[in-house]
Amino acid sequence: MLDIENVHISVEDKKIVEGLNLRVGAGEVHMIMGPNGIGKSTLVHMLAGHPFYKVLQGTITFQGKDLLAMTPQKRAHEGLFIGFQHPVEISGMNTFDFLYKVVLMHKPVTRKEFENMLYGAAELVGMNSDCLKRDFNLQFSGGEKKRNELLQLLLVQPKLAVLDEIDSGLDVDAIRALPKIIQKDSQRAYILITHNRLLFEKVLPDFVHIMDQGHIVRTGDIELAEEVFEKGFQPINPE
Numbered sequence: 672m673l674d675i676e677n678v679h680i681s682v683e684d685k686k687i688v689e690g691l692n693l694r695v696g697a698g699e700v701h702m703i704m705g706p707n708g709i710g711k712s713t714l715v716h717m718l719a720g721h722p723f724y725k726v727l728q729g730t731i732t733f734q735g736k737d738l739l740a741m742t743p744q745k746r747a748h749e750g751l752f753i754g755f756q757h758p759v760e761i762s763g764m765n766t767f768d769f770l771y772k773v774v775l776m777h778k779p780v781t782r783k784e785f786e787n788m789l790y791g792a793a794e795l796v797g798m799n800s801d802c803l804k805r806d807f808n809l810q811f812s813g814g815e816k817k818r819n820e821l822l823q824l825l826l827v828q829p830k831l832a833v834l835d836e837i838d839s840g841l842d843v844d845a846i847r848a849l850p851k852i853i854q855k856d857s858q859r860a861y862i863l864i865t866h867n868r869l870l871f872e873k874v875l876p877d878f879v880h881i882m883d884q885g886h887i888v889r890t891g892d893i894e895l896a897e898e899v900f901e902k903g904f905q906p907i908n909p910e
């Protein structure tokens with residue numbers, strides 16, 4: 672699904688990610704954890720194709736194609752979905768209309784079919800229908816913004832979803848409901864970035880990665896995450 676090889680990323684001429692390797696196969700759920708400011712969101716922004724995040728070196732293959740040669744739009748069309756740590760607010764863009772346009776870019780649906788999809792998905796993520804009538808994310812609470820990211824995930828049904836701190840701002844009930852939304856599927860894969868123990872317990876990743884010093888320093892399973900929750904990042908030795 673995704674093969675990141677020896678990637679180096681800089682932001683504003685500062686090297687943030689250095690020599691990062693990550694392989695994600697279809698059907699797998701990966702979780703990445705690591706200290707604040709280490710470059711996790713930098714990796715996410717780069718995958719999205721954000722122009723501020725420059726790839727200095729390395730290759731990224733997504734479903735057999737060169738991801739770095741694709742525009743952000745092309746990446747989305749090929750099945751890459753990004754849920755942002757800090758979703759943007761778009762003033763003047765109605766949420767319902769935005770979501771309808773997003774779905775139309777992926778498949779032809781009538782307004783009625785879209786409404787059925789939307790209201791079913793909104794119920795699953797616990798999105799207040801009032802929010803759908805408002806400007807996109809504008810003045811939404813932290814949790815409402817994250818529910819909006821999950822709503823887009825359900826509507827788009829991507830091949831690979833990268834969710835950056837999707838849990839932050841979500842209440843306990845919403846985190847407990849995440850396994851119904853982040854469903855393991857042999858055709859899809861997920862990369863979740865989180866600091867949240869409850870998310871690990873609820874979603875049960877296949878692989879856990881620790882990011883530090885600009886790259887992934889350890890890979891393991893849920894036991895590695897438990898070790899970090901018990902002892903912190905400092906005693907974790909690189910492989």
Ligand SMILES: Nc1ncnc2c1ncn2[C@@H]1O[C@H](COP(=O)(O)OP(=O)(O)OP(=O)(O)O)[C@@H](O)[C@H]1O
Binds near residue numbers: 706710713756
């Ligand atoms: N556009 C930018 N301009 C300047 N510095 C940036 C920019 N984006 C990121 N950085 C810096 O790069 C470093 C990595 O940031 P990043 O957001 O990737 O961290 P993170 O691992 O996601 O942390 P957290 O766990 O707090 O979300 C930080 O020092 C951050 O201040």
Ligand SMILES: [Mg+2]
Binds near residue numbers: 713
């Ligand atoms: Mg971050």
